[in-house]
Amino acid sequence: MALAKKPVNGMKDILPEEMQIRDYVMNVIKDTYRSFGFTPIETPCMENIGNLSNKQGGENEKLIFKVLKRGEKLKLETAQTENDVVDYGMRYDLTVPLARFYSNNSNNLPAPFKALQMGNVWRADRPQRGRYRQFMQCDIDILGEPSNLAEIELILATTTTIGRLGFKNFQIRINERRILKAMAAYSGFSEDSYDTVFIILDKMDKIGLNGVAEELEKSGFEKASIEKYLELFQNIQGKEDVAEGVSYLAEKLGNFLEKDAADNLKEIAACINDTKEAEFDLVFDPTLVRGMSYYTGTIFEIAMPEFGGSCGGGGRYDKMIGKFTGNDVPACGFSIGFERIILLLLESGFQVPGQSERIVYLIEKNYPGEKLAQVIAQAQEQRKAGKQVLVARMNKNKKFQKEKLTAEGYTEIKEFFNRE
Amino acid sequence: MALAKKPVNGMKDILPEEMQIRDYVMNVIKDTYRSFGFTPIETPCMENIGNLSNKQGGENEKLIFKVLKRGEKLKLETAQTENDVVDYGMRYDLTVPLARFYSNNSNNLPAPFKALQMGNVWRADRPQRGRYRQFMQCDIDILGEPSNLAEIELILATTTTIGRLGFKNFQIRINERRILKAMAAYSGFSEDSYDTVFIILDKMDKIGLNGVAEELEKSGFEKASIEKYLELFQNIQGKEDVAEGVSYLAEKLGNFLEKDAADNLKEIAACINDTKEAEFDLVFDPTLVRGMSYYTGTIFEIAMPEFGGSCGGGGRYDKMIGKFTGNDVPACGFSIGFERIILLLLESGFQVPGQSERIVYLIEKNYPGEKLAQVIAQAQEQRKAGKQVLVARMNKNKKFQKEKLTAEGYTEIKEFFNRE
Numbered sequence: 060m061a062l063a064k065k066p067v068n069g070m071k072d073i074l075p076e077e078m079q080i081r082d083y084v085m086n087v088i089k090d091t092y093r094s095f096g097f098t099p100i101e102t103p104c105m106e107n108i109g110n111l112s113n114k115q116g117g118e119n120e121k122l123i124f125k126v127l128k129r130g131e132k133l134k135l136e137t138a139q140t141e142n143d144v145v146d147y148g149m150r151y152d153l154t155v156p157l158a159r160f161y162s163n164n165s166n167n168l169p170a171p172f173k174a175l176q177m178g179n180v181w182r183a184d185r186p187q188r189g190r191y192r193q194f195m196q197c198d199i200d201i202l203g204e205p206s207n208l209a210e211i212e213l214i215l216a217t218t219t220t221i222g223r224l225g226f227k228n229f230q231i232r233i234n235e236r237r238i239l240k241a242m243a244a245y246s247g248f249s250e251d252s253y254d255t256v257f258i259i260l261d262k263m264d265k266i267g268l269n270g271v272a273e274e275l276e277k278s279g280f281e282k283a284s285i286e287k288y289l290e291l292f293q294n295i296q297g298k299e300d301v302a303e304g305v306s307y308l309a310e311k312l313g314n315f316l317e318k319d320a321a322d323n324l325k326e327i328a329a330c331i332n333d334t335k336e337a338e339f340d341l342v343f344d345p346t347l348v349r350g351m352s353y354y355t356g357t358i359f360e361i362a363m364p365e366f367g368g369s370c371g372g373g374g375r376y377d378k379m380i381g382k383f384t385g386n387d388v389p390a391c392g393f394s395i396g397f398e399r400i401i402l403l404l405l406e407s408g409f410q411v412p413g414q415s416e417r418i419v420y421l422i423e424k425n426y427p428g429e430k431l432a433q434v435i436a437q438a439q440e441q442r443k444a445g446k447q448v449l450v451a452r453m454n455k456n457k458k459f460q461k462e463k464l465t466a467e468g469y470t471e472i473k474e475f476f477n478r479e
Numbered sequence: 480m481a482l483a484k485k486p487v488n489g490m491k492d493i494l495p496e497e498m499q500i501r502d503y504v505m506n507v508i509k510d511t512y513r514s515f516g517f518t519p520i521e522t523p524c525m526e527n528i529g530n531l532s533n534k535q536g537g538e539n540e541k542l543i544f545k546v547l548k549r550g551e552k553l554k555l556e557t558a559q560t561e562n563d564v565v566d567y568g569m570r571y572d573l574t575v576p577l578a579r580f581y582s583n584n585s586n587n588l589p590a591p592f593k594a595l596q597m598g599n600v601w602r603a604d605r606p607q608r609g610r611y612r613q614f615m616q617c618d619i620d621i622l623g624e625p626s627n628l629a630e631i632e633l634i635l636a637t638t639t640t641i642g643r644l645g646f647k648n649f650q651i652r653i654n655e656r657r658i659l660k661a662m663a664a665y666s667g668f669s670e671d672s673y674d675t676v677f678i679i680l681d682k683m684d685k686i687g688l689n690g691v692a693e694e695l696e697k698s699g700f701e702k703a704s705i706e707k708y709l710e711l712f713q714n715i716q717g718k719e720d721v722a723e724g725v726s727y728l729a730e731k732l733g734n735f736l737e738k739d740a741a742d743n744l745k746e747i748a749a750c751i752n753d754t755k756e757a758e759f760d761l762v763f764d765p766t767l768v769r770g771m772s773y774y775t776g777t778i779f780e781i782a783m784p785e786f787g788g789s790c791g792g793g794g795r796y797d798k799m800i801g802k803f804t805g806n807d808v809p810a811c812g813f814s815i816g817f818e819r820i821i822l823l824l825l826e827s828g829f830q831v832p833g834q835s836e837r838i839v840y841l842i843e844k845n846y847p848g849e850k851l852a853q854v855i856a857q858a859q860e861q862r863k864a865g866k867q868v869l870v871a872r873m874n875k876n877k878k879f880q881k882e883k884l885t886a887e888g889y890t891e892i893k894e895f896f897n898r899e
Contacts, residue, residue, distance in 0.1 A: 062575075062803040063527045064583040067567050070523035070579050074587060078519040082509065089502065094835070096860040098868030099498040103490035103613050104524065104599065105544070107483045127545040127565055129603050135564070138555055144564065145486050145547055155482075160492050163484040166496060167558065169887055171881075181551050193523050206872060208842070210754060211855060219862075255624060326848040333852040334859050383482040416516070422628070427745040432753040439754050442639075444513040449516030451591060452626060460590075467589055475678070 069170050069186030080404050083411045085177060087223050088197060090393070095216040097175040097199050101157040104179065105147040110159055110163075111381075113147075119151040122182040124192075135167040147455045149181035153198045154379075161202055162384040171203035173212075177397070189402060198373075200392035202380065210357045211330050213373065214341075217393045221361065221370075223338025224400065225409070227369070229339045230362040233301065233327070234347035236354050236374075237320035238308060244344065245315040246288035247281065254352070255279070256288075263350040268292060295345055301328035304343035318351065323357065353379045357391070365403055371396040417447045418471045419464050424452060427476055434475050484605045489606030490613045500824050501615075503831045505597060507643050508617060508815070510746040511610035515636040517595040517619050522576040524569040524599065530579055533803075537793065542602040544569040544612075556682075569601035573618045574799075574812065581622055593632075597817075607791045609822060618793075618810035622800065629745050629811040632749050632792065633759075636874045637813045641790075643779070644756025644820065645829070649790070650782040653721065653747070654767035655795075656774050657740035658728060662765065665735040666708035674772065676700070676708075681768040685798070687714060700764055713763055719746035724763035743777065773799040785823055791816040837867045839884050844872055854895050 062241055066072055073081065079417055082262055089099065105126060125131065126147040138144045150156050153176045161172065177197045184192060197218060201209040214231055221229065239260075243253050259274045266274070268289055275285045291311065298304035302325050309321040328341050335341075349358040349372060358374035373393035380389035422431070438448040449469065454460040488493055493501065509519065512622040525546060532540055546567040547553065558564045570576050573596045581592065597617045604612060619636060621629040634651055641649065659680075663673050677693045688696070688709055695705045711731065718724035729741040748761050753760075769778040769792060778794035793813035801807035840858055842851070853893050858868040871890065881892055 062533070062579050064578075064579060066523050066583070067527055068523065069524050072523075072584055073521040074584060075518035075520060078521060081521075082519060086506075094865070096837075096839075096867055096871075098495035099502060100495060101493040101498060103492075105490065105601075105613070107486050107487055110482050122547070124567075125547040126569075129544070133561070135488050135558055135561070138558075141547065141555070144555070148823075151548075158622065159482050159484060159486075162482065164492055164494060169883060170874070175870070180864070181525075182708065184816050191797055193525070204872065206844075208851070208870060210874060211851075215855070215859070243535070245781070270484075276893060320846070326851070328524075329848065330852040330855055334855045336859060336863070348658075384484075428742070428749065431628070431631075431746070432750040435635070435754045439635070439756060443756070445514070446517060447514050449593070450632060451516075452624065452628060452630060454590070458782055461865050463589060 066250060067192075069184070069191060071191055079411055080409060080424055081164075081401055084224060084397070084400060084404070086189050088177065088220050089175070090200055091220040091223055092175045094171070095212060095219075097173040097216065099175045099177070100160060101178060101181070101285075102150075102153075104150060104181075106150050106156060106159065106272040108142070108145055108148045110155060111151065119182060122184055122225055123151060124149040124181045124183055147388055148375075151182050152180055153178060153196050153394075155383075157198070157202075158380045161388070169275075169277060171209075174198075174200045174202065176200075177294055189398075191398070195397045197395045197397040198392055200390060202388050202390045204391070205377075207327050207357070207391040209389075210323075210359075210375065213391060213393040214327070214331055214359065215335060215396060216336040217361070217371070218331075218335060218339050220395070222399075223406070224405075226363065227338045228364060231339060231341050232344040232347050233332075233341060233357065233359045234344055235320050235324055235357055237306070237317060237356065239321070239348065240315035240326070241312045242288065242291055242308070245312045245373060246291070247284040252280070257348045260346055261350075262294070263346040278402070292345065298458055299340075299342045299344075301325060301341060301343040304345065308345070308353060320356075327357065338359050342414075349374055359393070359470065361396070363403070365407075366399060368399075370398065370399050370403075378424070414468075415445050415447050416471070417467075417469045418449070418473065419469045420448060420473050420475060421452045421453045421457070421460070422450065422475045423477050427474060430475075487612075489604070489611055491611055494806060497821065499708075499831055500829060501821055504644060504820060505567065505819070506676060506823070508597065508830055509595070510642050511640040511643055512595045512636055513617055515593070515632060515639075517593040517636065517843065519581060519595045519597070522573075522580050524570060524601075526570050526576060526579065528562070528565055528568045531571065539571040539602060541558055544572060544601045544603055548614070571600055571602050573598060573616050573814075575619075575803075577618070577620055577622075577812075578586070578800050578803040581800060581808070591621055594618075594620045594622065609818075610819070615817045617815045617817040619814075620810060622808050625648070625797075625809040626769050626810070627747050628719075629809070630743075630747050630779075633811060633813040634747070634751055634779065635755060637781070637791070637815060638751075638757040638759050639845045640753060640815070641681060642759070645672075645823070646783065646785075646823075647758045648784060648821075649757075651759060651761050651779055652764040652767050652778065652782055653761060654745060654746055654764055654776055655780045657737060657776065658725070658744070658765060659738035659768065661732045662728070664706065664710055665732045666694050666711070668708070672700070677768045678855070680766055681770070683712075683766040712765065719760075719762045719764075720763060721745060721763040724765065728765070734823040738775075747777065769794055779813070780811075783823070784820060785827075787820075789816065790819050790823075793841070812897075834888075835865050835867050835889075837889045838869070838893065840868060840870045840893050841873045841877070841880070842895045842897060843868065843897050846895060850895075 093131040128146045180196050181193050243256050248256050305321050305324050353376045354374040355377045356375035360372035361370040365368045375391040377389045381420050439451050443446045525541045541875045545565040599613050600616050601613050601782035668676050725741050725744050773796045774794040775797045776795035781790040795811040797809045858870050861868045
């Protein structure tokens, strides 16, 4: 039977050229994170479907690839709903699996536990250019560290990694859920309306101050609250320095803002600015919301000049693991937008550094078997010396073959003929 | 809702200790194979279900994890069979995806194409100790090389890799499907009975010559054929040297064996024995069958003294890609038993070489924010110098914490107190 040639809808084959860059990036990520004391772990790509459908995953729960039950467990005749016929699902992120992993293995893990996960996740999203239904996620998380040492280490490790990949002049935009809430409370919004307010505020970079004002009005909020709220954002514009922006707000918001929340951001900023390796700016962004409702404290995002949207982000989620396991564990994580980074490197014509020399030995057809061993022995010597050696038969159209090999990056071509 | 703590049935969480070994082994594999001119590729973990159910996969096709259709495509009410409700399946090997990848991308690939694939596969096998339903496969394949240069390079690359992982005194057992067939033909078995004969022959290492004779008799084969067949195996016992064994058979089998098939194995053996880097024996094994019926020529297997069964294997399958795509392409592959190698290394107490020095900075609780930056700056210096530095808060039970850190491999612990 003939085979469908294309990958399944919305997923892609990865060719050697891209794989080389992916492997390089993965190694830089692993080496750098390891130097910060993060240890790699892995979980299965499938989870019990109940673990994936417990409302912690938000919109992603609608996008699960579900796995059919097998054997006697599958009773198709009597099945009423999807839940009757599936038992597992493909993970849509690495956070739910991490929470399960931690509750399953915490006795054998260091405290605090600094985890590095690199793995594929699956989402049955509408396929679109540059967005795939299987993609690599790359997360670091610190579990069991309540102080902002976690945020500092996460941001330093991630920015160091991105810097070592050759990116400069990017931004880390930072905010605090408690500042978000204090600004809303100060303006007179009621606590049950925060989520609505923040969803609108999140559009600031697209629709501007006036757009946000309009949408808040449409949602029926009081004019006085809206004005007070927007004045805060107006006054803080330009105060991108974290200490300056936060100090301004701390004074303005008074008792609405816990002193601890303001100090938290200022400490993080001071420490990172003093010790960072990469060239980037840490920027206070009071409009930063981050979608996931599980964040409880600091939130942050990577903004790249080369790329419109965010290239990764994260934050503190002290209440999430408890929802899964019954025991609260302080937790903070940072996820790199791995696929976006690869896309940026591919588009910029990135060359993997430190490539070993690539040599081809072209052997004429019918080259005698006894002499072949001598050629292979030469190749083995070169390989031992760290070079890449491709041993291949000479094609009929040798000129074309050599042109292709040169285009692939082989810098030396040695030919072996029968008559020699 | 509380979460199921365990991974799904038959799959496993991988903890830091094992991950460290896995990462190391993957790097050795990638580096070594790259030096032989193999280039990494990747395909999606799911394939269209039709591609996985076309009889090329043999028994594995019964073990597919199938993916439920989504949205409007799923019509559970009218569904009669599994095929009505699934569209994709998890791959059970990397060979079917390679054939699809090659037919989809061959215009953009070098000829011959030397592919390296490392990726998870899924089989809904009965779970048992040391065998999981998600596991890593690691395959190299050469597509488009008709001569035994392919076999030579595959065996050299794989044995070099295994040698660099510290294994010695293993064997590569080698045979030829054409020798298998010639021995059966010479003994008088009819061509349509070969598969049955070979399935019984495959048990030789477990049931011995007498056992094989009994089973052949039970299957109703003629006594004369059985005697002639077994005499061949008796006479060849001890002739493990490839040249000796093959020469003996070539003379004995006469016209039943193509000269080319005998020369093929002798050339491969001569070349490998002259050029190999690892310490291993290449051994002629006329009882080697290899299960997959798609093999057409040379077949081989890794046998480790530390491990009962095979630790990998492969062979030539010149007719398989044509069955998928309509165009025959000469093909030969070698698969390392990645999970078995990891198991052997774990059991032997393997230590990953070249580990960087690991240091802990323990910081007392309430250490002042201003001074924290100085500690982090020190850590950053050490990290730049290639060391692993974990910065962590001091626990109440500091003695226990330090013992644990030492057990994790941290060799230096530095403490920072408020009062200093």
